[in-house]
Structure formats: structure tokens, C-alpha cells
Amino acid sequence: MPDAPGGRAGVPVPGLASRAARTGGSPVREILALTARPEVISFAGGLPAPELFDAEGIAAAFAQVLAEDPSRALQYSTTEGDPELRAAVAARTTARGLATGADDLLVTTGSQQGLTLLATALLEPGDVVLVEDPCYLAALQIFSFAGARVVPVPTDDEGLDPVALDEITARERPKLLYLVPTFQNPTGRTLSADRRAAVAEIAARRGLWIAEDDPYGELRFEGEPVPWVASFPGAEDRTALLGSFSKVMAPGLRLGTLRAPAALRRACVIAKQAADLHTSTVDQAAAARYLAVADLDAHLIRVRTAYHARRDALVDGLSEALPEGSRWNRPAGGMFVWATLPQGYDATALLPQVVRHDVAYVPGAPFFAGPPDATAARLSFVTHSPEEIREGLGRLRKALEHAHGGG
The missing domain is CATH 3.40.640.10 (Type I PLP-dependent aspartate aminotransferase-like (Major domain))
Known part of the structure; x- marks a missing residue:
């Protein structure tokens, strides 16, 4: 007699621990899987630039x-x-x-x-x-x-x-x-x-x-x-x-x-x-x-110089890429920019339509332990070159216009 799913016939295996049942997977990891196609310019992952690895x-x-x-x-x-x-x-x-x-x-x-x-x-x-x-x-x-x-x-x-x-x-x-x-x-x-x-x-x-x-x-x-x-x-x-x-x-x-x-x-x-x-x-x-x-400090100078240029490309292009009334910061280092869209926008709901334009970000809502801000999004500037960032922002602008315009 074949085994029943989850154990021998009539004897089910015990269930998962409550901690496993209550803890969900990472939405960021799931988005990375969704945007793994090479043609996607992704602002989603916090992935250090691989070409800068020593x-x-x-x-x-x-x-x-x-x-x-x-x-x-x-x-x-x-x-x-x-x-x-x-x-x-x-x-x-x-x-x-x-x-x-x-x-x-x-x-x-x-x-x-x-x-x-x-x-x-x-x-x-x-x-x-x-x-x-x-x-x-x-x-x-x-x-x-x-x-x-x-x-x-x-x-x-x-x-x-x-x-x-x-x-x-x-x-x-x-x-x-x-x-x-x-x-x-x-x-x-x-x-x-x-x-x-x-x-x-x-x-x-x-x-x-x-x-x-x-x-x-x-x-x-x-x-x-x-x-x-x-x-x-x-x-x-x-x-x-x-x-x-x-x-x-x-x-x-x-x-x-x-x-x-x-x-x-x-x-x-x-x-x-x-x-x-x-x-x-x-x-x-x-x-x-x-x-x-090795000279890690010299390596870090190269990394910081590249990230600085990439931060500038992203932040300086957001005024054209995001709808009027959006807000964003200009971090002095690190990997991420935090942006909020105008009221009425839902960054999570918009993401599938954005990905169809071969660009991606991470919605901000999953990062909140309290009530989420549906308009928020995290954009990483380190993975792509300034030229790719500018191309990605052009795609993002078109995607948001298309999605919010109902087209």
C-alpha cells in the first residue's frame, strides 16, 4: 500500500512548530526571484556591485x-x-x-x-x-x-x-x-x-x-x-x-x-x-x-567612489521618474534611497505592472512592524552603472504613468 502524503497511511506526521507557521518568507527574496531576468534593471535587491569585488x-x-x-x-x-x-x-x-x-x-x-x-x-x-x-x-x-x-x-x-x-x-x-x-x-x-x-x-x-x-x-x-x-x-x-x-x-x-x-x-x-x-x-x-x-581601504575608496556616482544618478533622476508630489532622501552613504509616492498610489499593487516594463523596486510596506505606508518604496543604487540607472528610471517613469493612467 502506498504511503499517504505526509506519512504512512493513517498516521499523519506532526505539524510544523508554531514559529515556522507564523514566520513568512522574505518578500524581497521573492521579488528578486521575480526580477531575475537579465533584461530587468532592478533597484530591488541590496546586492553589492559584483564588478567591484576584488x-x-x-x-x-x-x-x-x-x-x-x-x-x-x-x-x-x-x-x-x-x-x-x-x-x-x-x-x-x-x-x-x-x-x-x-x-x-x-x-x-x-x-x-x-x-x-x-x-x-x-x-x-x-x-x-x-x-x-x-x-x-x-x-x-x-x-x-x-x-x-x-x-x-x-x-x-x-x-x-x-x-x-x-x-x-x-x-x-x-x-x-x-x-x-x-x-x-x-x-x-x-x-x-x-x-x-x-x-x-x-x-x-x-x-x-x-x-x-x-x-x-x-x-x-x-x-x-x-x-x-x-x-x-x-x-x-x-x-x-x-x-x-x-x-x-x-x-x-x-x-x-x-x-x-x-x-x-x-x-x-x-x-x-x-x-x-x-x-x-x-x-x-x-x-x-x-x-x-591587500589594501582594503584602497578597495573601499574605489567602491565608495562608484557608489557615490550611482547615488547621484538615482537621486538626481527621481524628479522625472516619480509622480509629482513624491518625496525621497539623499543618503550620504550606504545602498538605499527611501521614496514615497503621492497619496493614492500603492507601491505593492503597482509592482507587477512595473516589472512588465523590465524595472523593479521593493515596496516599502513589508518593512513596517506597525501600520505600513502603502506609498513607500526602497530603491537600491549600487548594483547598476549610472547609465543603467538612468535607463531604469526612464522605464520606471513610463511604467508608473501607464499604470496610474489606467492604460
Whole structure:
């Protein structure tokens, strides 16, 4: 007798965990699949420009570590991570204004895993997590899997509102605040030093952890850097800082770091042991070698120069591409521009018609933990050349005119 779907006849398998049932897939990932055709000029994905990868330098680093000590590069490793890589990251972090030792860091499989480890180590089902509204999508997935109750904190054009944060913290008694203070995903906004100081003071006074996610901080091409929240008084002993190599070296390496106070870091080490034992040994060794022999800062100058030109091409062309009454920002770095269409437009409903014109964006609605703004859209400027961006904006203008005109 053949098996019945889902198990042997008459004996159904148990159902999925509630966390799996309640957590949806990423709309951005689904849009990327929809727009994978090569003719589509996509402003949807946060994909670093592949032609700017230092493929030659990274390949040389892999070749060197495999030739010199293959038995080490291909062996199991410690959970905490490659000592040379942690030392190199610690030195870069210290040079950027936050004194850090190698032992303060845990190497993770992308900063995404770092946030998952923090959720595992900190959150019980029902705990309250505060997030910027709108917020990085994958963080919302992580907190859903953890069973947390996510409460949005209002934002304005300057980012998270500290007054609202204080009021909501007093009311909700959260355990954790998650934020991307520099060139935020999805909005591209950067929190000022004054607001960062206020966030640190509120966290210390009200008693909560801060998860500070910084994948874009080294992609600044205008203005002066703003110190990490972790460096402000009150935040030092309660902030976990997430770093990433995805935007500065290559996302396919899946390498990130977690800097956290000792007790929290140790709990994350144990959570990582349970998750994957350790991050890829050979990838860590190659990244450490690359940092030792290549000039990452010179590479970043090339990347920032290219992204600057691409930001200008996108932002300077939006006035013709978007309907009258639209608004958008001009981020000083990072990868994203946040735009809102006039009232009456629905960015999600318009997307299928836009894609038919071989152009795409990400609707803003999925990024909101609170009531969504249907008019909002995220546009990434880093993946395409200025010429392609201008062509894509022309397609977007025609698509929006066609769709809203009812044609």
C-alpha cells in the first residue's frame, strides 16, 4: 500500500512548530526571484556591485592559505573564530573609535547569524523587542522565530525618535532594542550623534539591551562618520555591535562579527556551537590573509567612489521618474534611497505592472512592524552603472504613468 502524503497511511506526521507557521518568507527574496531576468534593471535587491569585488585579491588569499597550511585551513576550528581575523577586525574597530580586543569578538556566518545568536541568547517567547519602523526585514523574521513581541518605534526623516523610544520603553518594558543607525536598511537614514547619545542614555536608565547593526558604516561617501551607539555613555555594557564583510569584501563569504559584553558573548558562543560549531575555517583564513596583504581601504575608496556616482544618478533622476508630489532622501552613504509616492498610489499593487516594463523596486510596506505606508518604496543604487540607472528610471517613469493612467 502506498504511503499517504505526509506519512504512512493513517498516521499523519506532526505539524510544523508554531514559529515556522507564523514566520513568512522574505518578500524581497521573492521579488528578486521575480526580477531575475537579465533584461530587468532592478533597484530591488541590496546586492553589492559584483564588478567591484576584488576577485583577484580574494582568490590569491584563498590560494595562499590552501598552499601554505591546508591541514589547518580545511580542518575544524574554534567556535570563537580565527585569531588572526579577530585581531584584524579588532584593530579596524579600534581605529574607527571603539577600543576593541580580539577576545571581544565572535566570528559569525554573516552578521545575520550574529542577530540570530543574540535572539537565541536573550529572548524568551513573549519578550518585547523594539525596532525602528520601518525595519530591516530579516530582523523581523528572526524575532518572529524567537517568539518575541515586536513593537515599532516611530521614525522621521532623521531616523528613530528618542522621545517616542523613551515613552514606549517605559510602557512596554522591552528586553532589546534593534537598530541600524548608519545608512539604515531600508531608508538610508543616519541617526545623529545627539540621538545616539539619547538612545544610550535611555537604554541605561530604562534597562535594556541594544543590538547595533552596522553593515554599511564603511560605505560613507559624504560627511563625517558618526560614532557607534556602543561608544556613548550608558551603552558600553549593554550593546552588541554586529559587523559584516558582505558589503566591504564579498557577501558570498558569509562572514560577520559580533562584539558584545563578556557574559552575552559567551552565551552567543554556546548558541553558535549548537547552530553550526563554527564559521567556515577556510573562508576565515582567507579573509584574514586578505586583510593582511591587500589594501582594503584602497578597495573601499574605489567602491565608495562608484557608489557615490550611482547615488547621484538615482537621486538626481527621481524628479522625472516619480509622480509629482513624491518625496525621497539623499543618503550620504550606504545602498538605499527611501521614496514615497503621492497619496493614492500603492507601491505593492503597482509592482507587477512595473516589472512588465523590465524595472523593479521593493515596496516599502513589508518593512513596517506597525501600520505600513502603502506609498513607500526602497530603491537600491549600487548594483547598476549610472547609465543603467538612468535607463531604469526612464522605464520606471513610463511604467508608473501607464499604470496610474489606467492604460
